[in-house]
Amino acid sequence: MNLILLFKDDFIDGGTRVRLSGRRHKHLRDICRASVGDEFCVGLCDGKIGTGRVTALEEDALEMDVALTTAAPATTPVTLVLALPRPIMLKRILLTVSSMGVKRIFLFHSHRVEKSFWKSPALKKANLKEQLILGLEQARDTVLPKVELRPLFKPFVEDELPGVAQKTLSLVAHPRSSGPCPRYVKRPVTLVVGPEGGFIPYEIEKLTGLGFAPVHLGERILRVEAAVSALLSRLF
């Protein structure tokens, strides 16, 4: 936790003092060994970053005076369109892409996504949010990404994706495709990433039909998690 993410509800006065209990209190007390007077990096969700100085330390809560002065780091200009991964992978990927500055994520169905994944508790709003927050706290960011679930391939790809991809560089990661992933593109990207095992030909045809260029990262086939961070790092 390189930043303590604060929410409006944490403030106990007009806007400078917060009271934290639960996970953040426990982290500051047990991992950071906070004492009264110590300062930590804090940020207001969807707002600015600054410093929190501990003013009171109790058994089950602590209070801080906060000064928020600096803007959050720049957003990575990408919409990530990801075939729903296995729940255990999903959690790590959400944390990772949140830490890498992705702010808009679609999780969509594809042929090789197991139907049972859509019933996972990992997709509950609170659980998605938890991973996104962990990513912001890791990266020292405050802007919460938005995750949208699209459990049907065809209506999503036909009716919604063209609008999402409009005026962006549209890429679909596809091992053994003809083009290498471009580097340092300096423009907004819509990046589609398939499931473990890849897209089926029908899906790739649909996507290329919409103007998505298939790109690869070399001869090697990476796990989705490594592929996503490698793609983002290469593109931006």
Next chain:
Amino acid sequence: MNLILLFKDDFIDGGTRVRLSGRRHKHLRDICRASVGDEFCVGLCDGKIGTGRVTALEEDALEMDVALTTAAPATTPVTLVLALPRPIMLKRILLTVSSMGVKRIFLFHSHRVEKSFWKSPALKKANLKEQLILGLEQARDTVLPKVELRPLFKPFVEDELPGVAQKTLSLVAHPRSSGPCPRYVKRPVTLVVGPEGGFIPYEIEKLTGLGFAPVHLGERILRVEAAVSALLSRLF
């Protein structure tokens, strides 16, 4: 498993028939639902890649006739020098970097590495090898990376690292350092990556004193796992 990695011991004749039991048999039977006659991508450890055709399928083993025809993908020209991560992270990082073509890895001690990590069973030779093999099977590679353990910072950095880094681009990943990580360098690299929490000033001074240039990936602080794949993807 995009490739079944074979070892010399698997061969039951001069060099074309293998007999597999255990994990690989189970994977081919349960996940791939292999039948006699089916073909799979196989590769000989440290050797060529080709096809294995199932010739016999038994309760606890299967046999394949293999033809090895193609060279393994090119090695990523990097020596990764990594402060020993938390054991659970180490396993995933080894799999990831093995899948990304890294062939030489040093795990070394640094101030913020918990001493207990050095006693983890994850560091046993067989356990390290297991993750490296999973990475090769993921990426369709055959060349097993070498992992070397260096539990003392100073003698490693002073006596051994200068030789390792000789004639390579020497970089140390360090958030908030002055230079951005270079892109697509087209030459061998020695890449030093610190622990969660980063190097202490003494360590960074030691490394820069040896000619390692501190580089960052932007304002954001990534987890070591995401940072390593992002760094490799940007450099090569």
